[in-house]
Amino acid sequence: MEHSVILNNITKKYKMYEGNKEKLLDILLPKSYGEDFYALQNVSFTAEKGDVVGFIGVNGSGKSTLSNILAGIIPPTTGEVTINGKTALIAVNSGLNNQLTGRENIELKCLMLGFSKAQIKELEPEIIDFADIGKFIDQPVKSYSSGMKSRLGFAISVNIDPDILVIDEALSVGDQTFADKCLDKMNEFKAKGKTIFFISHSIGQMNRFCEKALWLEYGEVREFGPIKEVMPKYQAFLKEYKAMSASEKRAFKEKAMKKQAGLVTN
Numbered sequence: 426m427e428h429s430v431i432l433n434n435i436t437k438k439y440k441m442y443e444g445n446k447e448k449l450l451d452i453l454l455p456k457s458y459g460e461d462f463y464a465l466q467n468v469s470f471t472a473e474k475g476d477v478v479g480f481i482g483v484n485g486s487g488k489s490t491l492s493n494i495l496a497g498i499i500p501p502t503t504g505e506v507t508i509n510g511k512t513a514l515i516a517v518n519s520g521l522n523n524q525l526t527g528r529e530n531i532e533l534k535c536l537m538l539g540f541s542k543a544q545i546k547e548l549e550p551e552i553i554d555f556a557d558i559g560k561f562i563d564q565p566v567k568s569y570s571s572g573m574k575s576r577l578g579f580a581i582s583v584n585i586d587p588d589i590l591v592i593d594e595a596l597s598v599g600d601q602t603f604a605d606k607c608l609d610k611m612n613e614f615k616a617k618g619k620t621i622f623f624i625s626h627s628i629g630q631m632n633r634f635c636e637k638a639l640w641l642e643y644g645e646v647r648e649f650g651p652i653k654e655v656m657p658k659y660q661a662f663l664k665e666y667k668a669m670s671a672s673e674k675r676a677f678k679e680k681a682m683k684k685q686a687g688l689v690t691n
């Protein structure tokens with residue numbers, strides 16, 4: 426098998442400040458100010474070419490942070506990321522310049538990816554056709570609804586033919602017809618043996634589409650394996666969590682907060 430993505434011990438640390446003064450002191454002085462917050466800790470996994478991996482986990486578990494690292498939008502604080510191929514991220518509000526029109530965004534994104542003017546001219550009608558946003562294509566993106574932004578983002582990303590596609594909740598804002606069209610396109614990708622990372626709050630969509638699941642719990646990998654094995658465990662956890670009393674939930678969250686502040690190691 427050919428490795429598509431290798432993540433080795435990835436950690437993403439953010440600093441939480443009480444205000445701009447504390448942030449400034451942290452930049453200017455050698456002493457450390459603010460509190461550490463680990464959005465991801467020691468995340469390691471390997472995806473093979475052709476894998477379709479779903480990221481699961483409750484709100485704030487690190488799914489989007491991981492997507493952004495895979496797409497090269499943010500760097501990890503420590504750890505190694507090996508990506509074999511061209512990656513495209515499709516996420517609500519990602520990668521589009523609000524001041525530019527839809528058409529200008531298509532051109533800009535394609536230019537940034539190294540396409541020639543002639544190639545862009547050829548691709549543009551396909552992208553516009555897939556996005557299906559009518560006359561809005563010549564309006565600034567700031568006037569788009571979130572569904573329209575997602576359609577344009579999706580249309581650009583799938584038509585530039587990436588090797589690795591990262592889809593972060595992008596299907597949740599469009600209508601069903603568009604979601605079906607996107608799922609068809611994603612199945613086409615799957616058939617071509619491309620690697621896909623998929624985040625959706627719809628467990629049905631995840632089960633139908635993904636073969637593997639990476640379960641994140643407060644920034645750490647709890648399980649990684651076939652979705653048929655991981656998803657039932659995750660659903661059992663959700664059921665258990667829902668059944669907890671308020672104080673049990675609080676204790677669970679406090680433990681997680683301490684872990685994410687780097688105060689406990691297990």
Ligand SMILES: Nc1ncnc2c1ncn2[C@@H]1O[C@H](COP(=O)(O)OP(=O)(O)OP(=O)(O)O)[C@@H](O)[C@H]1O
Pocket residue numbers: 439440462463464482483484485486487488489490491
């Ligand atoms: N720039 C940032 N500065 C500080 N903390 C951040 C930053 N970005 C994300 N976080 C924190 O990192 C944690 C992981 O966030 P992330 O968005 O990756 O989670 P998620 O699993 O995608 O959540 P959701 O399901 O709600 O979208 C959260 O606690 C979030 O508050």
